[in-house]
Amino acid sequence: MYSKKVMEHFMEPHNVGEIEDADGIGEVGNAKCGDIMKMYIKIDGDIVSDIKFKTFGCASAIASSSIATDLIKGKTITDALALTNQDVVDSLDGLPPVKVHCSVLAEQAFKSAVKDYADKNNIDIPELRDFVPDEDHH
């Protein structure tokens, strides 16, 4: 059912954990579906210098969190925000159609974390002006 890549990231997820002095924290999820994702970011200049996550959810949600953090780490905020749910799916060598919704959470969690960072520091991030975590999507 899942690609080898998904299983690798599910069994041995990268960047699991919390960041004590995180610059931004984002938490998204939907109690109905069950998957909940929390992301911690550290910002250095305009670079996402560190990122960690904790996820409650299915294999698809856990693998998506893992690969998303790999993709984001070290990128500029702008480049990282340009990453989409489709990039996450592609990097996992695909997800079964019914599981794609579980990967949306990774993109949402990261955006929430950046928004938290921006709000705390009074920074205007044009890409996030209209961002509302899409609670019902998942």
Place this chain on the structure above:
Amino acid sequence: MNKNIYFDNAATTFLDDAVYEAMKPYFEGHFGNPSSIYQYCQTAKQGITEAREQVAAGINASAGEIYFTSGGSESDNWAIIGTAFAKRSKGNHLITTKIEHHAVLHTIEYLEKKHGFTATYLDVDQEGLVNPEDLKKALTPETILVSVMLANNEIGTIQPVADLVQITKEYDPKIYFHTDAVQALGTIPLDVQALGVDLLTITAHKAYGPKGVGALYIKKGVVIDNLIHGGGQEKGKRAGTENVAGIVGFGKAAELFTADVVERNLKIKELRDHLINRATAEIEGIVINGSLEHRLPGNSNFSVKRIEGEALILSLDHYGIAASSGSACTSGSLDPSHVLLAIGLDHGTAHGSLRVSLGKDNTKEEIDFFIDKLILIAQKLRAISPL
């Protein structure tokens, strides 16, 4: 270490060797059509006759009351649709429960949506049991069928079917009573006389027989419409050239696995209790769903707090352990198990459910290996979780 441990016997069982041996000749030499009259085909016919007797003996029916079908789903459809259409001049009301298999639920929903029937779906308590008083209240002069499963496929709850039949018949003996006994064949003694039902569904593949073959017991004197129209097989009640090898295998399985059903399942129950005891003692936040008393011997169903079901099943699979979950993420839809919701679990808890259903060849070593791995998996997944 990667083992091959099968703990999903409620989904399907493996084909027993002796059953396979009994079927083989019907794939090799005995390919005749049982309806033909030349000698060649008499063996096929004989095989079916013998199987009908074996299945009948397994549920204390007479051979004339057994009609072979393509499995549990067809038998459920036939019993319900066949009754509804045969009795529509008497009334249009059907009664069932909220925890039936989809083969029953979706059939009744179809009759409601497309054919103008009405239905009452009885609640169950937190152990999954129907309250006989609720059935009493639900019966109306319009009621033509009551369908209550004997044993549930997810939580293993065994309903007081004989009592429910009595209540129904006291209200109106003309109301038919159907029970889905798919999970009961080979796991608990099955006796249509003692139950008093009019219609009973069984399938071969949950009792070490082949897939794609089942039966509907239709009590002598009970009349329902046909579902599959065509040739005159099964005394003109179920058309279609018989699945001869499958039917022979079903007969053999019924003979083998209803004979020592109590003794064999006592051992399975001991193992199951060992599993429940270790799981609840050694893993924090684990609770057993359903009834401990009125329960199939091989069934266990847990809620594991702060663990999502699909992640759990895949982690177990990594160690070669096959089990199942009521999680939505395993079913392809977003709704968790209707059975777990009906016994009062919230969505989140229903997502973290784990069904471990034991069969005749499972061992204590397998259970201990499973619990050891479950402890590790629970630790690992909880460490990843923000909850």
